[in-house]
Structure formats: C-alpha cells, structure tokens
Amino acid sequence: MKNSQILVLFLIGAVLTITGALFKITNEPKDWTTFFLIIGMTFEAVAAILMLLKLFKKKNNTDSFLDS
Template sequence: MKNPQILILFLIGAVLTVIGAVFKITNERQDITSFFLIIGMTFEAIAGILLIIKLFKKNKSDSFLDS
C-alpha cells in the first residue's frame, strides 16, 4: 500500500474512535458505542501493521516518503 492509503485508513479509524468516545461520554447506547470503538481501533491497528510492514520492506535506495 502507498502512504496516502495507510494515512486514510488511520484517519478513518481515528474519526470512528473519537465518535465512539463521544458517545461513551454522553452515555449513549452501549452497543453502538462499543461498535464505533472496536471498528475505529481495528482500522488504526491495521494501519499501524501496514506501516510497520512497509518500513521493513522498503528498498535501501528508496526513502520512506517517496512512495
């Protein structure tokens, strides 16, 4: 994956996590709150794993920011 795609995955996860946290603070329904938190953190974890894989697989001649 390219860097912008990983960044978009992370941003989607961050937005969903913030929405879940706001719902949790305002004592909304627990099922929708847990859903937003779980899905948001899953997106962030996937983006982090993809970023780590990308760092280990990069070529010696390529910079991390070039892709």
C-alpha cells in the same frame, strides 16, 4: 499500498474512535457506541501494521521511506 491509502485507513479509524468515545462520554446507552470503538481501533491497528510492514520491506536504502 501507498502511504496515502494507509493514511486514509488511519484517519477513518481515528474518526470512528473519536465518535465512539464521544458517545461513551455522553453515556449513550446504545451498543453501537462500543461498535464504533472496536471498528475504529481495528482500522488504526491495521494501518499501523501496514505502515510497519512497508517500513521494514523497504527495498533499497537510498530511497526515503516517505518517497514511496
């Protein structure tokens, strides 16, 4: 995956997590607030794992990580 695709995954997760947290703060009694938090944090975790895998599988040391 490209860095921009991983960034999009992370941003989607951040938006979902913030949305779920705001609904939790306002004491919204719905079950979908927890669903937003779980799905958002899952997106962020997947993006972090993909970024770490990409960082450790760098082919040559002359290229910068951000160039790919």
